[in-house]
Amino acid sequence: xxxxxxxxxxxxxxxxxxxxxxxxxxxxxxxxxxxxxxxxxxxxxxxxxxxxxxxxxxxxxxxxxxxxxxxxxxxxxxxxxxxxxxxxxxxxxxxxxxxxxxxxxxxxxxxxxxxxxxxxxxxxxxxxxxxxxxxxxxxxxxxxxxxxxxxxxxxxxxxxxxxxxxxxxxxxxxxxxxxxxxxxxxxxxxxxxxxxxxxxxxxxxxxxxxxxxxxxxxxxxxxxxxxxxxxxxxxxxxxxxxxxxxxxxxxxxxxxxxxxxxxxxxxxxxxxxxxxxxxxxxxxxxxxxxxxxxxxxxxxxxxxxxxxxxxxxxxxxxxxxxxxxxxxxxxxxxxxxxxxxxxxxxxxxxxxxxxxxxxxxxxxxxxxxxxxxxxxxxxxxxxxxxxxxxxxxxxxxxxxxxxxxxxxxxxxxxxxxxxxxxxxxxxxxxxxxxxxxxxxxxxxxxxxxxxxxxxxxxxxxxxxxxxxxxxxxxxxxxxxxxxxxxxxxxxxxxxxxxxxxxxxxxxxxxxxxxxxxxxxxxxxxxxxxxxxxxxxxxxxxxxxxxxxxxxxxxxxxxxxxxxxxxxxxxxxxxxxxxxxxxxxxxxxxxxxxxxxxxxxxxxxxxxx
Numbered sequence: 001x002x003x004x005x006x007x008x009x010x011x012x013x014x015x016x017x018x019x020x021x022x023x024x025x026x027x028x029x030x031x032x033x034x035x036x037x038x039x040x041x042x043x044x045x046x047x048x049x050x051x052x053x054x055x056x057x058x059x060x061x062x063x064x065x066x067x068x069x070x071x072x073x074x075x076x077x078x079x080x081x082x083x084x085x086x087x088x089x090x091x092x093x094x095x096x097x098x099x100x101x102x103x104x105x106x107x108x109x110x111x112x113x114x115x116x117x118x119x120x121x122x123x124x125x126x127x128x129x130x131x132x133x134x135x136x137x138x139x140x141x142x143x144x145x146x147x148x149x150x151x152x153x154x155x156x157x158x159x160x161x162x163x164x165x166x167x168x169x170x171x172x173x174x175x176x177x178x179x180x181x182x183x184x185x186x187x188x189x190x191x192x193x194x195x196x197x198x199x200x201x202x203x204x205x206x207x208x209x210x211x212x213x214x215x216x217x218x219x220x221x222x223x224x225x226x227x228x229x230x231x232x233x234x235x236x237x238x239x240x241x242x243x244x245x246x247x248x249x250x251x252x253x254x255x256x257x258x259x260x261x262x263x264x265x266x267x268x269x270x271x272x273x274x275x276x277x278x279x280x281x282x283x284x285x286x287x288x289x290x291x292x293x294x295x296x297x298x299x300x301x302x303x304x305x306x307x308x309x310x311x312x313x314x315x316x317x318x319x320x321x322x323x324x325x326x327x328x329x330x331x332x333x334x335x336x337x338x339x340x341x342x343x344x345x346x347x348x349x350x351x352x353x354x355x356x357x358x359x360x361x362x363x364x365x366x367x368x369x370x371x372x373x374x375x376x377x378x379x380x381x382x383x384x385x386x387x388x389x390x391x392x393x394x395x396x397x398x399x400x401x402x403x404x405x406x407x408x409x410x411x412x413x414x415x416x417x418x419x420x421x422x423x424x425x426x427x428x429x430x431x432x433x434x435x436x437x438x439x440x441x442x443x444x445x446x447x448x449x450x451x452x453x454x455x456x457x458x459x460x461x462x463x464x465x466x467x468x469x470x471x472x473x474x475x476x477x478x479x480x481x482x483x484x485x486x487x488x489x490x491x492x493x494x495x496x497x498x499x500x501x502x503x504x505x506x507x508x509x510x511x512x513x514x515x516x517x518x519x520x521x522x523x524x525x526x527x528x529x530x531x532x533x534x535x536x537x538x539x540x541x542x543x544x545x546x547x548x549x550x551x552x553x554x555x556x557x558x559x560x561x562x563x564x565x566x567x568x569x570x571x572x573x574x575x576x577x578x579x580x581x582x583x584x585x586x587x588x589x590x591x592x593x594x595x596x597x598x599x600x601x602x603x604x605x606x607x608x
Contacts, residue, residue: 141173213259282313
């Protein structure tokens, strides 16, 4: 249990989980590049003690492995899991009240604690005094990547109705007035967006407090999908083993446990261009108008430490965050979506674009031909639930006979492809919402979804070689077997959707004319089939982040029957489109510069 971030850093160092970087490093790209290299090697947390342009230290990779995260929370892990489990299933408490009484007591002891008196231990500073870390070459400026953004409900003010969320914050660049304005990137359905909507309806500015640092439990609480009735601040107290301490200064909530605080206001209708920013799908999110926060005051502790992470093409540190959240919340999704056994947001595909799920199929037990029915009800519930609603592709199967796991990704995908009826079991949702950060759709937050549902007996044996029908096609070459039943095919550069429709019609007609190909249900058209076929991760990333189901799914011998689309073989056009965001590419010069830290005599020599 750590009262401060400094206490956590010192404990990790004592146990061999952290290395100090004493050489001067530049927040302009160098720190992020160092972090990425160490994370990729499964290395330790990093404490940067000598930052160019700032007197403060910075720490990264705290949550870089699930093992290190569980080590950090080792003293409070079990009690926190018990509270979450009880909130997810309150009948446990009714059935065994004495057994679970201690859980309610633990939650009560974790309630936020208001402090009396002034704000001690902090000094007022400016935005430009902070570690201004730029992560990727095309980023619009310096960003806060592990903020805890605090807002209160304008209709029900107070700590227990507050929202603590993690939304990215742009500190410098673009048109922001230095030290006076910063950018806030969030979606309107998130907690802070709801608060802003209420404040705007009243014609009032929304007061915002951004906490950076403090006990690691506070950082994790800002991203936890918590059950109804358990506030982020109570969760922070549970996991930290110490009540969240706070007070109000000039009407703004201040965490007494954090390392830095930025306070300010978001006024109705005020926006400025925010971005670009290298994001978790492995591409840049581009420049768009997002809410502007007018900075009021910035505070820092005397020996404050600035925590940060770097996001990019998975896996990254946020992958470990996801694993940690899954372990803590356990079977929460089963309580929220009846009939579901498992939902897996596929990290290699950027989390939101692709979901794998296992459900039950009990609606058609007596029919001659078993087909997805209950699975479709479950699928629609999944696509209407929280962050899962941002998904574009959902592959869902009924577990029948053999045990299934969505985390054995190739095996699960094969199971679906062996059983799916491609003329019956594809279901589209068009003109709907997708992730703001996903540029494969028709506009910001605009795209489509498709459900691949499978149950019953195996319908086909998947090919383990490239079918002859896909070889020697004019303008389409280098067919590569990605996995059984899935072939990557290289095509000409994408120009427009009008051209694509013509090209894909010609391609699918040519394939169809060569004869049936049941053992190859999925073909993916791409820019570089050798890259796509090199690993399962490459396939999942390129196929599902670079396609919009309604616009990019075609089929061999495709047709409609009573408005339902089907085909013999699915073709996904995963070529790069002109409207797609550029992928994240490290700066070669920076990569060469940081070699000095890993060479003999450098602080990180022997770490990799």
